[in-house]
Structure formats: C-alpha cells, structure tokens
Amino acid sequence: MKKIGKIVTPVILLAFVLTTAVGSNRKAGNGKMPLKVPGNWVNEVWIPNSDSVNAVLRGKVVYKAYCLSCHQFDGGGVENLNPPLIKTSFVLGDKARFIQIILKGFDKRVEIDGEDYSNNMPPLNFLTDQQIADVLTYVRNDFGNKATMVKAAEVKAVRAKLAQ
Amino acid sequence: MQGSHFGLLIGIYYSKFNIIYMKSLFQERSFQGRSAGLSLSALAMTVALTLTFSVMASAAPCGVTRQTSHLSATHSTGQFGGHALADTTGLKLPAHFSAIVVADLKAKARHLVVTNKGLIYVKLAKPKAGKGILVLAAQPDGSARVVGGFGNYGGTGIYLKNGYLYASSNNAVYRYQLDAAGKVLQPDQPQTIVTGLVMGRQHETKSIVLDNDGHIYVNIGSPLNSCQTEDRMPGSMGIPGCPLLDSAGGIWQFKADQLNQSYGQGVRYATGLRNVVGLDWNQTNNTLFVMQHGRDQLHDLFPQYYDEKTSSLIPAECMYMLHKGDNAGFPYIYYDQFKKAQMLAPEYGGDGKKEVTGKYIDPIVAFPGHMAPNGLLFYKGTQFPQKYRNGAFIAFHGSWNRTPEKQGGYLVAFVPFKNGKPDGPWEVFADNFAGTDNILSPRQAKYRPCGLAEGPDGSLYVTDDVKGRIYKISYHN
Numbered sequence: 197m198k199k200i201g202k203i204v205t206p207v208i209l210l211a212f213v214l215t216t217a218v219g220s221n222r223k224a225g226n227g228k229m230p231l232k233v234p235g236n237w238v239n240e241v242w243i244p245n246s247d248s249v250n251a252v253l254r255g256k257v258v259y260k261a262y263c264l265s266c267h268q269f270d271g272g273g274v275e276n277l278n279p280p281l282i283k284t285s286f287v288l289g290d291k292a293r294f295i296q297i298i299l300k301g302f303d304k305r306v307e308i309d310g311e312d313y314s315n316n317m318p319p320l321n322f323l324t325d326q327q328i329a330d331v332l333t334y335v336r337n338d339f340g341n342k343a344t345m346v347k348a349a350e351v352k353a354v355r356a357k358l359a360q
Numbered sequence: 361m362q363g364s365h366f367g368l369l370i371g372i373y374y375s376k377f378n379i380i381y382m383k384s385l386f387q388e389r390s391f392q393g394r395s396a397g398l399s400l401s402a403l404a405m406t407v408a409l410t411l412t413f414s415v416m417a418s419a420a421p422c423g424v425t426r427q428t429s430h431l432s433a434t435h436s437t438g439q440f441g442g443h444a445l446a447d448t449t450g451l452k453l454p455a456h457f458s459a460i461v462v463a464d465l466k467a468k469a470r471h472l473v474v475t476n477k478g479l480i481y482v483k484l485a486k487p488k489a490g491k492g493i494l495v496l497a498a499q500p501d502g503s504a505r506v507v508g509g510f511g512n513y514g515g516t517g518i519y520l521k522n523g524y525l526y527a528s529s530n531n532a533v534y535r536y537q538l539d540a541a542g543k544v545l546q547p548d549q550p551q552t553i554v555t556g557l558v559m560g561r562q563h564e565t566k567s568i569v570l571d572n573d574g575h576i577y578v579n580i581g582s583p584l585n586s587c588q589t590e591d592r593m594p595g596s597m598g599i600p601g602c603p604l605l606d607s608a609g610g611i612w613q614f615k616a617d618q619l620n621q622s623y624g625q626g627v628r629y630a631t632g633l634r635n636v637v638g639l640d641w642n643q644t645n646n647t648l649f650v651m652q653h654g655r656d657q658l659h660d661l662f663p664q665y666y667d668e669k670t671s672s673l674i675p676a677e678c679m680y681m682l683h684k685g686d687n688a689g690f691p692y693i694y695y696d697q698f699k700k701a702q703m704l705a706p707e708y709g710g711d712g713k714k715e716v717t718g719k720y721i722d723p724i725v726a727f728p729g730h731m732a733p734n735g736l737l738f739y740k741g742t743q744f745p746q747k748y749r750n751g752a753f754i755a756f757h758g759s760w761n762r763t764p765e766k767q768g769g770y771l772v773a774f775v776p777f778k779n780g781k782p783d784g785p786w787e788v789f790a791d792n793f794a795g796t797d798n799i800l801s802p803r804q805a806k807y808r809p810c811g812l813a814e815g816p817d818g819s820l821y822v823t824d825d826v827k828g829r830i831y832k833i834s835y836h837n
Contacts, residue, residue, distance in 0.1 A: 262660075264763060265657065265659075265660050265761055265763055266760075266761075268760070268763075268800075268801035268802070268803065269763070269800055269801060270800070270801050270803065272801050272802075272803035272804075273803070274760040274801075274802050274803075275802065275803075275826065276485075277562070277760065278760070280803075301593075303561070303591070305561055314561045314562040314563075314564065315561070315562050315585075315592070316561065316562070316585075316591040316592050317592070318590060318591065318592045318593035318594070318596075319590075319593065322594075
C-alpha cells in the first residue's frame, strides 16, 4: 500500500500541474502563455519567429478589422451577398488576381463556384503592402485553406502594375 | 462522457484510495515516515480535489445540443380530419400552435401565395430546371406536392388578386390569368405589366402587393448601401442629393391591368426607403405597410463615430405605414431605436449624435437592427385566437452584420394590431428556424424564413430560402 502511494501521489501532483497548465489555455483569449519557441509579444499575442506563422497571426488581426464583418469569422461569407473564402478558386488560385481584389475592390456580378453575390466590396488600397500580404496569407491558411504565403513584394508589384 | 464527469470520477476514486492509504499509515511504526506520508497524502488529496473542481469548472459544454423533435414520422389524427403529419420542424411556437413541413423544395423559395382552393405558388430566387414559379397541390396529410412550374426567371414578388397571379423578376412584373380553380391558364404567356425597372447588384428584388383600387405597388430597392460616392468604402461621403432616389429607394405605384408600364406611367408612391422586401396591404384601414432593411456598417465606414457594438445594434429595422408622398428619409437619416430618434447619417454630416426632426416619417414599429425583414403579412383569418386577428406577422431572414454580437433574427415575429395601428409590443411567434441559438455567422443557420402567406383554413405558411422548406403553422385548441 505504501509503495503504491509513493508512486500514485507524485503522479497525481504531476497531473495537477499539467492540467492547470492546459486548463488555463482553454480560457478564451488567454495569450499570456509563452510558448517554448523564440519570439515576441505583439498586441498580447505571442508571435513565434517564423515567417509564415508570423504572417498568419498578423493577417488575422487585419482580417478582424477589415474583412470579418462581411466575410464572417469562419470565412463563410453570406449567401447571395458576400462570397465565402472557403476553398474557393479566388482564394487558392492566382495570387495576383487575389491581390488585385484587395487593391481595387470587387463590384461585378461574377459567379464564384456556382453562386453569385450582390454586395460591393470596396477597394482596400489604403492598407500597406505588408498588411495585404499578411491578410491574404491568413485567408489562404485558415477556413480549411492551405496555400503558399503572399509576400509584400508581390503586393507591391501588383500595385505598381495597376498604377500604370 | 464529458470531461467534467471523468475528472469527478478520478477525484472520487483517488480520494477514496488516499483515505485507505492514510488509514494504513497509522500502522506505520516510524514517526517520521508516518508524518511525512500523512502530509504528502494530505497535500495530494487537496490537489486531487482541486483538480477535480478545476476540470469541472473549465470543462466547456460539448457543443450546443439541438432540440430535435422526438416525434416519429408516423401519422396522428389531425384537427381537420384525415391523417395529419407530426411536427418534425423543431420550431418553437406559442402554446397550442404546431407546425408541419409542407414540402422541401431544394430551391431558393422566396415569397408564396395560397389560393382559396389550397393551391400553392412559390416564387424562386433562381429558376429550378427552367421554372421560376413552382406549383404545389395539397395532399390529404397536410403536406403539398410539386405538380408543375413555369416562368423561367428568378425573383421574389408574387401576389394573387382578382383572378390573376402577379409575379416579379428583378426588373419586371408579370401577371397570369387564373381559371375558376385557381390554375394558371397560359403559364408560358404572361402579360408584362411593368418593365424596365432599375436593377442594381444589391437590393435588386421587386416585391409586390396590390390594393383594392386597381393599383400594384412595387419595391425598387437602392442599389447602394447608403448612397456613398464609393459604395461601402470607409469614409466615403454621400452623393449630394442622392440622385438614385429618382428611380430607386422607394415604392412605385402602377396600374394593375395596364401592359408594359415603366417609370413614365407610374408614380413614386413613397421615397426614402432603402429596400423593402416584406410589404402588405392592411385591409382594415386600406393602407400600405412596409418593412425596411436598414443600412449596414456604420462602424466599418465611420469608426470615428460608431464602435463595433453600437454598429451591431443600430439602425432599427423599421415598419412604416405609408401614404402617397411619404418620405422615410433614406439615405439622409437612419432610425435609432434606443434614442427613438431619426439620426443624421454620417454620409450626410451626421456624427452619431445629430438628430433630425420634422422632415421624414417615423416608423410605427422599430425592431432590433440587421434582422433582415423579408416578409410581412396581415392575418385575415379566424383560425388563430382573437389576439392574432388583423395583426402583423414579420419573417426575419436573419442578420449577417451583428458582429461582435451573436447574429439575430431567423424567426417570425408578431405585432398585435387594433384599428389599423400597432396595439402592443412585438413578440417572437415562431423561432428556431436556424436550428441553433448560437449563430455567429449566417452559414450556421439551417433554415431562414423569407415569405409568408395565409392558407384558406387560416394556417400560416412560411418559406425558407436556404433549402426551400415550406412550413405550415396551425392552431389547435
């Protein structure tokens, strides 16, 4: 009995420590948990030092501020009004076309995977190249999407082309 | 099994084991061994209980459980004779009301009408197999079966009057003569009553209603959200004088039986209405009533005046009683249901505080913002109890822009009326079309109410335009 107690008690204590750690992570919005990856705090979010992960996290902030109200938190859009961003050809396809939508807006009735959408999207050309690159990288890597990053230089190139 | 249950079991079992262990320690000869063992196990017991309670407290519910009906699909005897379907809709209704699924059309069912012989005509937003109007015939069990279709155009509006079925596309209004049984005589040769109406990308649908004096009323919605120079562009100011109001943003009146009318032959009956999808003629005071879709995105467009939360709640969705010449104020004002005031729109110099008085009509009912009223119906029947007679049912399609709040609407509301005016606050009549309470995006809503009609027996029909479900709501004493 004693021997079992000597094993079980430390196990319980260990379990307690681990559960507390995990439990606090389950609380929504708790960013105060430093991950074991080098990085920095940015707006109470821990940004690990990795290009694409960085971009996705920064892009999510941009999405929340400029995109979420129409395209919704789950990228699902609104039927008949605002297109979804879930595995559509516009999101996963040609990057230059995707960048152009942010820079010029979208005011045409175009079928997107069999449906059409009637609300106008205004131009978001007031965002910086880096912000646009980040939000597109985010959209291409959330909502079930998985695709390559968009870099600020690519946005700059499209912007220059449109200005011609 | 949920996490909290598991945690509780672990806690109980360990505590039980620990008590036995501590009992055995009292047989320990060495004093140090005994006290060390006791303190360690006491600590462990505390830890175990804390663990149990923290796991219980932080355990999130395993997702929202749906209140699905457990009624089987077998039939039971209904009030109106014969066998009737059980209620499998999952709708939340007042006491003594129940609903059945009349049909599942798998199409975008918008508005509908029911003839006095029980024939149902449903207008589709997009034709299905070349048919934009579906015809359903009632079955003995209360459901209805598609028996035909015609009209290769999408649209929303549909209305029965004086032996004709009127229906609208997104820029025209047609009518079909009916025989004595209420069947369309020449489905492939409608008469064109109105043509050439402005059709923007948004608010393009043309709901219709007729009065008792040979007129038809057509909604022509604003092609712009708030008449900005650049539509939905943050900070873009309103177009001076908002010229679109000459041909849109209002209700136009035409003759019900004249062919090929357009703007030149019609009258702008009421203006300053952003988009009206639900409208009806109130027979008790012979007046037009409309439900307006209020403007969007106050915060997105003018964040200096409106925070996210305010913008998710206002402006109100307004019911207006209209007479010829009325101006409801769009785009210059919006109605704030908390301040009970017409507010100057930021596009035209407003700042969230400036109010406007004396220029535009007030709503007669102001509903919560963004719920998207798509249907309005004055109840003329006698099946429902006295409180509902001549009252107004409103189908709220459900919001998309109430972030960060939960989305709202996805229900049928009711306003009691007396002598042609509201006689009490609005209430929820039928809820849970969406299938869940916790809607953060409209994609999560299973069904979204759109059209309303009254059957010959006084039952209320409701369409859903996501999957094309048709509901029939009845009262049983």
